[in-house]
Every structure is written in C-alpha cells, then in structure tokens.
Amino acid sequence: MELRDFGRLGRISALTLGGGGLGGVWGATDRSEAVATVHAAIDAGITMFDVAPSYGDDFEAERVIGEALRNSPDVQVTSKVQVHDVPPGGDFARLISSSLEGSLTRLGRDHLDLFLLHTQLLPRDGSATAPGTIHWQSYQDAVVPAFEHLRETGRIRAWGITAVGHPASVLDALRAPARPNAAQVIVNPLDLNGDMWIYPTVPSENQAVLATAQSQGVPVLGIRVAAAGSLTDSLDRSVPPDHPAAIDFARAAPFRELAADWGTSAATLAHRYALSVPGVASVILGVKNRAELTECLKAEAEGPLPPEQLAALRVLRP
Known part of the structure; x- marks a missing residue:
C-alpha cells in the first residue's frame, strides 16, 4: 500500500477505510463481517480509519472500530462532530467536547488523530440557509477555538472540516489564518455530489475547493469517490427513482x-x-x-490512470 504525506499526521495509506459501509449506511452488513473487513484492511496496509457517530444505528461504525482495533494501536482514527445553529444549537464548545468524549469511549482510545466538523457551512452574507447548518461566524468564533483547544490539550492531534458546505464559506475556511489541518473533499470522475448537496441553485465548485486546499497546504481526504454508489455497476440498495443516488446512477x-x-x-x-x-x-x-474492500485494494494496486484515460473521463462531466 502506497503511503502519502498527510501534514501534521505524517504519512498515511493511500486508502482510508470509511465507516459508512461498516455502519450499514450503504446497505446491510453485520458486526462480524464489518470487524473482519477492518482486520482485512489492516492486513492490506491501510493505516487510517474514518468514522462518525452518525454512521449507523447506535453509533455502529464507532463500535465496530472500537472492537476491531482493540489490539491495533499503530493506526490512526478519525471521527466527527455535528453542531449547528440553524436552528439554534447552543453551547458549541460543550457540545463538541461531549461528542468527542462519547466517540473516544466507543472507540476505546484516549485521543483522536483527526476530529472533523461534519456540518455544512453557510455563506457569510446570509444568502442561503438550510436545517442542520452553521453560520460562518459561529464556525469562526466558537468551533475553531474549540478545536484548537482540544488539539492543544492533546485530546486530538489535528482537526478538519468536511468541505461540502456552501463553496464561498468552504473556500474562506481553507484560506483563513486558523485553517483546518485536513479537509474531506468530494473527488470523483463525474464531479457528482453523492447525495450531499443542499444548495440546488449554487454550483458546488469541488474542483476549486480541491485546488484551494492544495494551494493552502491543507491535506485532502477524497470522499464520495463512488458518488454514494452511483458510480458502480449497480446500486446495492433500494432507492426511489427520484432519489439523488438513483438520478446520479442514471446520469452515470x-x-x-x-x-x-x-x-x-x-x-x-x-x-x-x-x-x-x-x-x-x-x-x-x-x-x-471484504468483497467490496478487495475490489478497492485491486484498484490501488493497479496504480494511477494514464493521462489519456483521465482526459476521457473528464469529458463525461455534466
């Protein structure tokens, strides 16, 4: 497995095992198969594991990782927190700390390597709003200081954002003096948002987000690589025809x-x-x-695509 630079966290594997599948978000699985998948990932050289409290019923993804990694200290673990002020969300520092402590308990660890804001940012000018989001000022004045404090006290080694909010604010966050140590950015051949976009009249600007993160030295974790299953040979779960994943699957x-x-x-x-x-x-x-993991391991082993294939894929973008 190739290792790549990841800023203050050193070098990590080119593949990270995410928790959505382990928690049953992308179709049914069970605890024993999920744990076996984690062990297979470690055997294959994967060193980073990315979960969130919201991945699965009763924090299932965090519980899977906690069980599977009990005797595997030499890996890195990411989890997330959701805080919002649309509607009003309360004491952000307390909510962030409480969420972190819950995650650490379920994971069986004394710190997180990376702690990510899992809430979409709203634009500074107030031109858009949506439930479960956070205003720029709340992010800047409350969330960032809370993350910085947790890093300074050793409860986390680094913090970051899921860079899928309103693009104006995401770009502001990546350029800010107190910028994140990492960003999760949508990266897939058709630039599909994988059922994450809440601003239907606003272009997502994933390419600009990726370029800005790179220019600002913010390491990037690529997410929605298969666009929530839309960039696979067949959707592995039942969704109605008007569901974003079904629409993207047809488009693909x-x-x-x-x-x-x-x-x-x-x-x-x-x-x-x-x-x-x-x-x-x-x-x-x-x-x-493990079957789905094996397919991804094969993709990594085959190496980068040649320039002519990359060019052919870019032509397909809507």
Whole structure:
C-alpha cells in the first residue's frame, strides 16, 4: 500500500477505510463481517480509519472500530462532530467536547488523530440557509477555538472540516489564518455530489475547493469517490427513482459504458481516478464487506490512470 504525506499526521495509506459501509449506511452488513473487513484492511496496509457517530444505528461504525482495533494501536482514527445553529444549537464548545468524549469511549482510545466538523457551512452574507447548518461566524468564533483547544490539550492531534458546505464559506475556511489541518473533499470522475448537496441553485465548485486546499497546504481526504454508489455497476440498495443516488446512477450510464470498454468495473475505475488526482492524500472507502474492500485494494494496486484515460473521463462531466 502506497503511503502519502498527510501534514501534521505524517504519512498515511493511500486508502482510508470509511465507516459508512461498516455502519450499514450503504446497505446491510453485520458486526462480524464489518470487524473482519477492518482486520482485512489492516492486513492490506491501510493505516487510517474514518468514522462518525452518525454512521449507523447506535453509533455502529464507532463500535465496530472500537472492537476491531482493540489490539491495533499503530493506526490512526478519525471521527466527527455535528453542531449547528440553524436552528439554534447552543453551547458549541460543550457540545463538541461531549461528542468527542462519547466517540473516544466507543472507540476505546484516549485521543483522536483527526476530529472533523461534519456540518455544512453557510455563506457569510446570509444568502442561503438550510436545517442542520452553521453560520460562518459561529464556525469562526466558537468551533475553531474549540478545536484548537482540544488539539492543544492533546485530546486530538489535528482537526478538519468536511468541505461540502456552501463553496464561498468552504473556500474562506481553507484560506483563513486558523485553517483546518485536513479537509474531506468530494473527488470523483463525474464531479457528482453523492447525495450531499443542499444548495440546488449554487454550483458546488469541488474542483476549486480541491485546488484551494492544495494551494493552502491543507491535506485532502477524497470522499464520495463512488458518488454514494452511483458510480458502480449497480446500486446495492433500494432507492426511489427520484432519489439523488438513483438520478446520479442514471446520469452515470456513459461512465459505466466506458469502464466496460476498458475491461474494468465502474467502482474500480472510480477509485483509480480518485487515487490519480493530484493533492489527494488518501481516498476514503465506503465498503461494507471484504468483497467490496478487495475490489478497492485491486484498484490501488493497479496504480494511477494514464493521462489519456483521465482526459476521457473528464469529458463525461455534466
């Protein structure tokens, strides 16, 4: 497994095992298979594991990692916190600290390597609003100081953001003097948002976010690499025809045709693309079992895509 630079956290594996699949967010799995998938990831050289309290019922992804990594201290673990002020969210520092302590208990660890804000940022000018979001001023005045304090006291080694909020504020956060130590950025061949976008009239600007993170020295974890399953050969869960994943799956038909022409699966091609993008330190996997993990490991082993294939994929973007 290739190791890549990840800022203050040193070098991490090119693949990160995400918790969405382990928690059952992307289709059914069970605890024993999820734990076995974590062990297989470690055996394959994966050194970073990314979870969140919201991944699965009763914090399932964090519980899986806590059980699976009990005797594996030489790996790094990421978790997240959601705080919002739309509607009003209360004492941010207390909520952040409480969420962290809960995660550490479930994970069986005394610190987190990376702690991420899992709430979308609103624009400074108040031109957009949505439930479960946070205003720029609240982020700047309350969230950032809370994260900095936790890092200074050793409860976390680094902090970051899920960089999927309103692009104006995400770009502001990446350029701020107290900028995050890492950012999770959407990276996939068709630039699909994987059922995360809450601003229908605003372009997401994922490419600008990625370029800005790179220019500001903020390490990037690539997320939604398979666009919530839309960039695979078939959706592995039932969704209604008007669901964003179903709409994106239909939109991705030319991508699947190109993958078939090249003799590969859509998921393998999507992961090889993300691993080829400059500035991406590690690609987060949404797998839920060992079979899906094996396909992603194969993609990493096959290496970056050649320039002509990357160019052909970019032509497919909507």
